[in-house]
Amino acid sequence: MTDLAGHEGAWREFRAALASPRMHHAWMLTGLKGLGKGQFARAAAAELVAEPGIPQPPAEAHPDILIPEHPPENKDEAKKREDGGEYRRKRAIPIEEIRTLIQRLHTRPTLGSRRAVIIDPADDLERNAANALLKALEEPPAGTYFLLVTHRPGRLLPTIRSRCRVLRFNPLDHAAMERILRESAPQAEAAARAAAIAAAEGSPGAALDFVDQDLGRLHQVMLRLIAEGDEHFALRGELAEEIGTRPDRERQQAAVDLARAVVAAELGRGDARRNQAVIQVHGDLVRLSGQLPTYNFDPALVVMEIGALLASLAMPREAA
Structure with missing residues (x-):
């Protein structure tokens, strides 16, 4: 099997445990979003x-690999799912999903002696679901x-x-990010790759989102907000234009994550x-x-909040 880029150390640790007589029953895969943890888990x-x-069938179809959704x-x-179409999902993993999972655990594995449970991401578990798990x-x-x-x-x-x-x-x-x-x-283009790498903080998933969502101009506006401030709200208007008048939650999340990288x-x-x-x-x-996935914010207010926070860093150091 080909190891995921940059995670050879994680593979060595996991495989050493897998080869040992007493492998720990629960693993927590931690790190930045977009590093490939979910892919590694599968x-x-x-x-x-x-x-x-x-x-062995693929992980998503394997009877002994359970992935609550x-x-x-x-x-x-x-109904859209039943008809085979695209559909919107709940923002959290509810307790019903975990209860169904636990019922499956009372049966024997189908193909062998082991069964794996993947929670991706465990951050999305409802409180009651977390207690059940x-x-x-x-x-x-x-x-x-x-x-x-x-x-x-x-x-x-x-x-x-x-x-x-x-x-x-x-x-x-940087070299691994450039290769990916x-x-x-x-x-x-080379300039877009360089901007994506600079903004992604070592997360290839974030860098690819940057490229896919064409965040280059948004990145430039954010840099100007920090450098120049925004006394007359003109740059916040540009920020709103680049994010879009009705951005979906993924676009809003990408904008906040980019702002975090710029500030860092x-x-x-x-x-x-x-x-x-x-x-x-x-x-x-x-x-x-952290609030975006669970709160129903007005997109315009999210943009204004991002712009205000970035512009605050352009204040004189004594004021800051």
Whole structure:
């Protein structure tokens, strides 16, 4: 099997545990969003449940790899799914999905002696769903292993974190990012690749989103907000135009994540007071990013909030 780019260390650690007589039953895969943790979880689960001489279907169709999903948002969206069309999903993984999963755990694996459960991302578990999962982690059925993907481990219950072995995924270096973008987005110009790499903080998924969503001009407006400020709101107007008049949630999330990367790059470029302001703004953007999936914000207010936070860093250092 080909190892995912930049994660050879994670593979070595996982495979060493897999070859040991007592492999831990629960793993927490942590790191930036877009590093390939979910892809790793599926590939690792396939190795975990593989049995010599038995053909193995892909992870998404494997009877011994269970992946609770975000169900349709409502009855209308469920009908779309039944008809084979695209449909909107709930923002969280509800308790019903975890209850159905736990019922499956009371049966024997289908093809071999092991079963893998992937929660991707575990950050999206409803509170009651997280509590239900905790019970399974406390008393796991024999041969069942859990792979919890998380971009923000602090959002998980401490009791869930304490029962997992942590597998960390580090940001990729510039060379690895450049290679991935050349292979996966050959249509992107050199300038767009460079901007994507600078904004993505070592996350290839974020860099590819940058290219796919054509965030280059948005990136330039954000840089100007920090450099020039926005006393007359003109740049915030440009920001709104680049994000779009009715951006979907993914576009809003991409904009907030890009703003976080732009702000993070400012740390250490000024004196202690400005660094403190950068840390504060970055924290505000992190909170906004965490709220977007679960709050129904007015897109215009999200744009204004991003613009105001970025422009605040252009204040004189004494004010900052």
